[in-house]
Amino acid sequence: MDEPPSPAIVVEIRGDAKGRPRLIRLSDGRELLVSDDACTRAGVAIGAVANETFLAELDGAEQRAKAHEAALRLLSHRARSAKEMRTRLRMRGIEATAIEDEVARLETSGLLNDEQFARSWVADRGRMAPRGRRMLRYELLGRGIDPEAVEEATSGVDDLETARALARTRARGSALESYELFMSRVGGFLRRRGFSYDVVATVIRETWAESSGAPPSPDGAETVLGDGEVDGEL
Helix, strand or coil: CCCCCCCCCCEEEEECCCCCCCCEEEEEEEEECHHHHHHHHCCCCCCCCCHHHHHHHHHHHHHHHHHHHHHHHHHHCCCCCCCHHHHHHHCCCCCHHHHHHHHHHHHHCCCHHHHHHEEEEEEEEHHCCCHHHHHHHHHHHHHCCCHHHHHHHHHHCCCCHHHHHHHHHHHHCCCCCCCHHHHHHHHHHHCCCCCCHHHHEEEEHHCCCCCCCCCCCCCHHHHHHCCCCCCCCC
């Protein structure tokens, strides 16, 4: 009875530069191009037996290395929620096990923190593109943030004050021919930023009086604000 063939062994490793891919040559003539990180994770060395277990471990190490590299690249642009990170890594064809390992690794190191992400998101929006609490909640929930963390992160948002500041800024560049036109332009902008009907109506009346010195027409607000707008809590 013939003996089963002996498994191949690693006979050569080329490419010692840190961070560069390595060429692994096996005794049966096969050549594997593997990242430096994966080689380190899998403990590749000359003389290692390249059986199925070895190759599976090497493949898993390569997946984890790809996940880590991609995750750091994503985080270099901006913070991410755990859900966003999983979605982005899946889009890169990385295996689920490697993704979960990487997410856990990032959470342990503090590079991935949904509560911190939510607070930063609200602060960044407040500086660059202020919007209502309702829209902030919608954005955060859509990124997989836990509802309790969303409530905590948005609890300090004052819709009335935020809307007032936005309305005053928009008023300086808006036509003041009529209250209805002012309401359509500035009020419509505020509604698109997620502010409620009541907040918008109050702020528009105040801002119109400040900007024009004239009282609003008695029947303009409800007609213009109601067109095409849907109000409601998430």
